[in-house]
Amino acid sequence: MAGVLLFDVGNTHTTVALTSDGKEFKKFRISTQRYETEDELYVFLRTLFGEMVNAKPIVVSSVVPSVNIIFEYFASKYGSGEVYFVKAEDYDGIVWAVNYPKEIGADRVCDVIAAFKEYGPNCIVVDYGTAITIEVLKEGRYEGGAILPGFKMMVHALFRGTAKLPQVELKPYDGFVGKDTDSNIRIGTINATVGAVKYLVENISREYRENPVIVHTGGQASLVAGWLDGIVDPDLTLRGMYYFYEAKKNLTR
Ligand SMILES: Nc1ncnc2c1ncn2[C@@H]1O[C@H](COP(=O)(O)OP(=O)(O)O)[C@@H](O)[C@H]1O
Ligand SMILES: CC(C)(COP(=O)(O)O)[C@@H](O)C(=O)NCCC(=O)O
Numbered sequence: 054m055a056g057v058l059l060f061d062v063g064n065t066h067t068t069v070a071l072t073s074d075g076k077e078f079k080k081f082r083i084s085t086q087r088y089e090t091e092d093e094l095y096v097f098l099r100t101l102f103g104e105m106v107n108a109k110p111i112v113v114s115s116v117v118p119s120v121n122i123i124f125e126y127f128a129s130k131y132g133s134g135e136v137y138f139v140k141a142e143d144y145d146g147i148v149w150a151v152n153y154p155k156e157i158g159a160d161r162v163c164d165v166i167a168a169f170k171e172y173g174p175n176c177i178v179v180d181y182g183t184a185i186t187i188e189v190l191k192e193g194r195y196e197g198g199a200i201l202p203g204f205k206m207m208v209h210a211l212f213r214g215t216a217k218l219p220q221v222e223l224k225p226y227d228g229f230v231g232k233d234t235d236s237n238i239r240i241g242t243i244n245a246t247v248g249a250v251k252y253l254v255e256n257i258s259r260e261y262r263e264n265p266v267i268v269h270t271g272g273q274a275s276l277v278a279g280w281l282d283g284i285v286d287p288d289l290t291l292r293g294m295y296y297f298y299e300a301k302k303n304l305t306r
């Protein structure tokens with residue numbers, strides 16, 4: 054089967070997706086800390102994908118620099134030899150109107166590319182992962198955004214910083230006054246973070262006035278579905294990776 058292997062490497066999980074059109078994905082999710090060599094990664098992927106995983110070009114969106122070398126080795130030993138690392142400075146279909154485009158996390162680059170292609174030039178994208186990122190697109194220019202602690206990080210911060218507070222389930226609480234420790238914590242971490250996102254999106258929209266399209270993505274977007282306005286689009290990052298690959302492939306043919 055033709056196609057390309059996408060690796061969305063985040064600080065918690067690596068989502069691996071096989072696709073031949075950038076629309077349909079056969080995807081699996083593994084912990085980013087679980088592989089330290091190209092052979093370990095291959096064992097995982099052979100188990101999950103079977104032979105389909107062999108001899109494909111690979112695209113890597115990584116925000117964990119320490120693992121990047123593994124994909125270089127993987128590409129030459131098990132891939133087609135081609136590896137494309139997502140970088141803002143390698144994609145000129147967007148104006149990266151920020152101080153240091155090289156600093157932008159690759160996942161954010163992918164989110165912006167896909168949002169622009171599919172939701173138009175005025176969007177706000179919120180990506181809920183280890184950290185929560187907010188991307189602002191105005192008239193097709195990436196204006197920057199914000200970075201917040203993710204839901205799990207908020208809960209973990211309370212757990213690590215106190216003697217008695219437990220880690221709670223990552224579920225919003227249906228109410229705003231807790232009657233026990235668990236609900237107090239969930240309100241102050243999950244509900245509060247949803248509130249922070251709401252606050253930032255409202256103020257960004259006011260600043261940009263074009264009533265932007267709002268898109269939610271990332272592993273925990275489903276957690277907030279129903280609490281926030283906007284579209285929930287879990288595969289946005291993967292589609293952005295494929296758009297990046299198409300742009301690079303046409304350049305290098
Ligand atoms: N199938 C799944 N198994 C485990 N966690 C999942 C799954 N789907 C979504 N999640 C959630 O996604 C989170 C990781 O989100 P993700 O966007 O991949 O983070 P990052 O990109 O920072 O690694 C996990 O902490 C978990 O809450
Ligand atoms: C903010 C992030 C850690 C989010 O990554 P994730 O939560 O997906 O692991 C990542 O986009 C990143 O490392 N960004 C670099 C700094 C920046 O984008 O300005």
Ligand SMILES: [K+]
Nearest residue numbers: 063160180182
């Ligand atoms: K992410």
